Amino acid sequence: MIKKAVLPAATRHTTTSIHEYNHFDVVDFEGPPATVHINTLFHDSVDRYKAGNRLLTDSSGEPLLLQRCVTRISTDNLRDYAFRVFTHGGIEALEAPGFERRDAPLATIVALDMNQPVVIKHSAYRALTFFVPRCVVEATLPHADSLHGRVFEHACAPSRRLTEQAIAFALSLPEMSRLQAIVAFDISVQMILAAFGKQAMLCGTVRADSRNAMFGKARGFVHSNLHQPWLSPESVVAALKLPRHTLYRLFEHEGGLGCYIRNRRLREAADELVKHPQRQVIEIAYGLGFNSASDFTRAFRRSYGISPQNHRTMALNRLCGRPVVADAVLCPV
Numbered sequence: 001m002i003k004k005a006v007l008p009a010a011t012r013h014t015t016t017s018i019h020e021y022n023h024f025d026v027v028d029f030e031g032p033p034a035t036v037h038i039n040t041l042f043h044d045s046v047d048r049y050k051a052g053n054r055l056l057t058d059s060s061g062e063p064l065l066l067q068r069c070v071t072r073i074s075t076d077n078l079r080d081y082a083f084r085v086f087t088h089g090g091i092e093a094l095e096a097p098g099f100e101r102r103d104a105p106l107a108t109i110v111a112l113d114m115n116q117p118v119v120i121k122h123s124a125y126r127a128l129t130f131f132v133p134r135c136v137v138e139a140t141l142p143h144a145d146s147l148h149g150r151v152f153e154h155a156c157a158p159s160r161r162l163t164e165q166a167i168a169f170a171l172s173l174p175e176m177s178r179l180q181a182i183v184a185f186d187i188s189v190q191m192i193l194a195a196f197g198k199q200a201m202l203c204g205t206v207r208a209d210s211r212n213a214m215f216g217k218a219r220g221f222v223h224s225n226l227h228q229p230w231l232s233p234e235s236v237v238a239a240l241k242l243p244r245h246t247l248y249r250l251f252e253h254e255g256g257l258g259c260y261i262r263n264r265r266l267r268e269a270a271d272e273l274v275k276h277p278q279r280q281v282i283e284i285a286y287g288l289g290f291n292s293a294s295d296f297t298r299a300f301r302r303s304y305g306i307s308p309q310n311h312r313t314m315a316l317n318r319l320c321g322r323p324v325v326a327d328a329v330l331c332p333v
Contacts, residue, residue, distance in 0.1 A: 051178055054185050055080075055131035058170065060088070067119045068112075070267075070304045071311050074274045075318045081137045081144060082112040082129055083192045085166040089125030094118065096149045097263045097303040107151035108159050111196050116148045116267070117304060128166045132189050140193050143215055146253060147196050158195045165191055200253065214242060215250045222261055226268055229289050233257040265289060266303050269296070273312040274319075281308050 044061030090106040096118040112118060115134075137144045152159035169188050173181055201211055217240055225231045236257060237244050247257050254260040265288040272284050285296035285308075300308045 049173070051182055051185075053133045053136075054182060056170075056185065057129045057131070058126075059129065060126040061124070063089075063121075063123050063125075065119065065121045068114065068117055069306075070117045070270045071306070071314045071318065073115060073117065074270050074311070075315045078114045079134050080114050080131045081134065081147075082114055082131050083189070084110050084112065084127050084129045085163055085192075086122070086125055086127045087163060087167055089123040089127075090154055091120055091122045091151060093121040094149055094151065097266065106154045108154045109152040109162055109192070111147040111150045111192075113145045113148035116145065118149060128170055130166075130185070130189055130192065136189070137193065140190065141197050143212065143219060144193075146215070146219075147200060150196055150199060150253065152195070152199070158199070162192055162195060211250065214240075214246070218242070218247060218250060218257070222264060226261075226265055227287055227289070231261060231289060233261070236261075262299060263303065266300055269300065269308065270304070270311060273308055274315040277312060277316060281312075284308075 044059065044064075046057055046059040049056045049058075086108040090108045091110055092106060094107070094110065096116060106123070110120070141147070152162070165188055169184050172184065176184065218236055221236055221239055222231065225235075233244065233247065233256075237247060240247075251257045251260045254263065269284050269288050272279070272288075273281070276284070281296070282293045285293055288296075290296035290299070297307055300306075300311070304311065306314070
């Protein structure tokens with residue numbers, strides 16, 4: 001365990017949770033407390049170490065199912081990237097909008113964009129999690145949000161190398177000054193980013209640089225035209241004059257270009273439902289290219305497990321400080 005002496009002039013918080021059934025406060029990916037409903041006991045421990053805008057957590061606990069839901073995202077301000085390195089146990093299954101549920105083999109490192117929903121099932125574990133400001137990550141990898149949900153499996157060489165680096169960093173922290181700890185944190189993060197960037201073919205070679213440029217053009221076109229009813233994979237192909245199969249490969253991790261467009265529209269809709277509570281759901285749906293309220297509701301529920309209206313109600317309740325059941329989920333499995 002990292003000792004309290006770790007970072008002079010930095011803050012450390014330790015939480016040990018042993019709660020009875022029903023409602024209790026817990027940390028959602030070590031973020032702000034969430035009200036959660038479960039049916040049995042929960043045991044978890046989290047140590048946090050913070051220096052400036054850098055945050056490392058050392059956590060351990062039972063097998064769990066964790067969800068960072070769209071309602072929480074629409075109402076909190078946590079927009080960092082999180083890189084979770086399991087030193088014991090690992091991820092058994094992961095699911096997020098844009099790709100299907102992925103089961104074993106066991107993964108020991110996962111990249112998470114805290115601006116996107118995710119559900120993770122993991123075994124009994126111990127993990128070091130690096131929370132990195134969005135601007136820092138995107139200065140290195142301009143399209144880093146495409147890393148969301150990417151993993152390194154337990155047996156692969158990058159996983160072993162990055163895990164060894166994270167453990168060495170954690171063990172050395174008690175002897176480091178604050179400045180040394182910041183430098184070591186940044187080195188660990190840059191190693192993680194380089195590995196994921198190479199896996200996603202976004203950096204490391206001339207070909208990757210070309211791919212990154214095409215990826216950026218396609219994403220930029222989609223983001224600029226989310227509210228245009230004509231936006232489709234065909235319109236992107238025509239505008240950028242790129243082969244369709246090339247664009248599909250670029251967006252393969254997101255389930256293809258069509259899936260990426262739909263999920264970007266749904267994510268935008270989730271925010272608009274909360275930012276503009278006076279607007280009708282159907283108005284937001286039509287404004288983002290959906291043909292009917294029923295099509296929009298089905299797509300929203302399929303991606304987020306909740307109807308658009310319930311999402312709005314729960315989000316507004318959270319913003320008003322009213323209790324919200326099932327706002328986030330953290331359940332023993």
